[in-house]
Amino acid sequence: MKSTFYPPLCFLLLGLLPFATAQVDISGHVRTYDNDNMEGVVVTLTGPGVSMNTQTDVNGDYLFSGVPENQTYTVCVDHDIDPLNGVSTFDLVLTDKHMQFVQLFDTPHKIICADATGDDLVDVADIMTMRMLILGVITTYPSGVPSWRFVPADWVPDPLNPFPLPLPLQCKEIIVGSSNFTGVDFIGDKTGDVNGSAVPY
Numbered sequence: 001m002k003s004t005f006y007p008p009l010c011f012l013l014l015g016l017l018p019f020a021t022a023q024v025d026i027s028g029h030v031r032t033y034d035n036d037n038m039e040g041v042v043v044t045l046t047g048p049g050v051s052m053n054t055q056t057d058v059n060g061d062y063l064f065s066g067v068p069e070n071q072t073y074t075v076c077v078d079h080d081i082d083p084l085n086g087v088s089t090f091d092l093v094l095t096d097k098h099m100q101f102v103q104l105f106d107t108p109h110k111i112i113c114a115d116a117t118g119d120d121l122v123d124v125a126d127i128m129t130m131r132m133l134i135l136g137v138i139t140t141y142p143s144g145v146p147s148w149r150f151v152p153a154d155w156v157p158d159p160l161n162p163f164p165l166p167l168p169l170q171c172k173e174i175i176v177g178s179s180n181f182t183g184v185d186f187i188g189d190k191t192g193d194v195n196g197s198a199v200p201y
């Protein structure tokens with residue numbers, strides 16, 4: 001009697017499916033140095049064959065879903081809007097006091113904020129730049145300095161000199177395994193605002 005082999009149906013179906021890579025989620029949070037959540041910050045994720053972007057929500061949180069596992073990725077943040085946000089003559093006074101060693105900034109993040117010219121120094125040129133911005137002589141910071149500069153939240157700067165900022169600027173490289181990757185957090189420093197009066201939007 002002739003016999004015929006019929007492979008199990010599930011094997012046949014598996015043969016029709018494309019190769020599927022397991023996927024994970026990558027998430028994080030963006031805030032100011034004084035813990036205000038930052039909404040609307042553009043977050044990008046790049047890696048082998050992957051380029052995604054999203055924005056932080058009202059709680060400062062972001063999420064990338066369905067990212068292929070076991071890859072190295074770069075997460076970057078950007079929020080280059082409203083350069084004048086939070087910048088007033090009081091910031092000039094405080095920056096001058098820091099420069100004169102009369103009243104030093106109490107966090108290295110304020111030193112980053114004060115460097116309006118982006119040359120990794122806080123000096124009179126920064127005060128002049130802030131003043132020109134307040135007066136409307138300029139509408140953006142020189143040398144491509146963005147309105148907000150971001151550093152990874154787990155970065156530990158020298159409290160007296162946070163420069164140079166960690167590379168790649170405004171980004172963090174992460175090695176993702178087979179589990180969800182959480183806590184890719186950033187701190188935003190508003191250029192020209194050394195007393196935290198900028199609105200964190």
Ligand SMILES: [Ca+2]
Nearest residue numbers: 115117119121
């Ligand atoms: Ca400077």
Ligand SMILES: [Ca+2]
Nearest residue numbers: 086193195197
């Ligand atoms: Ca201010």
